[in-house]
Amino acid sequence: MRAQPCTQCSLHKQSPYKKFPRRQPKQFLFFHFTPPSRNVALEFELTTRKRERLRNWGGTSPPQLESHFPAMASRILPSLRGLRNASQFFTPGKNATRPTASLYPMQNSRKLHTSQSVSNSTLPLCLNGNGRGLLMPLQKSVTWQAKRWMSAPAMTKKFIRQCVILNLQLFDKIDPEKLTLDSHFHNDLGLDSLDHVEIIMAIEDEFCFEIPDMDAQRLLTPRQIAQYVCDKQEIYDEDEDHHGHPAEHHEVEDPWQKEKQRGAFQPPAPAHH
């Protein structure tokens, strides 16, 4: 049947064959042409949901990890007592945001659900220029942002010692001025075994690992505690040996010493004419 011109719109005044590309189904309707039953509202809904999913892709905010020094942090700032998450102090990227997808500019694709474009749901949608009534989101290009979960300070022997000393200084029963690395709890500081238990508990909270009772009764000076923590966390320092004495740096023997004495490794003598 021949296509009848539409009386309501001006579209059909042109030839229908030139207007629509080949892929279009060859159904020329007798009335004003609309895309075959697309649920535009549904598509909009789906894209919104997809946008939500992509926007929340990065997951939740950085996890509330017990960083290495929660107890210390909570003691340092008494106004923040009860703060269990000290990653605020250590994470520079506290406001490191969720990754946002990079967009590819959207070409004339009719199927919104296969497009790779993602936009903020607050961005306006615009009608496409070719009058088909397609809803296409405005193009926007954004970049990925690195997400940093935690950046803890480097664990060195020195740092552990400082932590231990600080923790002990915050103890009520210990005079902070008298405290040194080698001050014995029972002999020098006058603490009893119940206080010792509390000290060990504080160290456990600080470094987030358990200390069994058999080991705990051996740790009677801050230096021993620091050494124990280093051993358990497997932190080695080149400048100090196991007992805390400065390490001896041995001269490395030169394996080619004898040959060098003999005069080897000399450049060949220039050829005499």
Added chain:
Amino acid sequence: MAALRLHLLSLYKQMLRESEKFSTYNFRMYAIRRTKDGFREHRLENDPKMQGELIRKAEKSLEIIKRQAAIGQLFTTNKLIIETLGVLPQSPQNSHSPPTA
């Protein structure tokens, strides 16, 4: 004697650890304070009969603390204002504006 000492110290530690698990501020503070005071009070007790009784009492208390802490975890209430993290209100001396009525 050494075994008894070790047992007591481990009991002390356990009680303190379990007391920290209370979710209510009041119960938590009370339990921690009471264990510390209770153990320190009878530190120099020499009578073996009294010692045995006190140890049994402590073990019973430990069981009570464990149970109650677990129940408290099930039915939590709001945290107290002193436990929450917040901005300290500015006193009139700090802020250089006239105090509002």
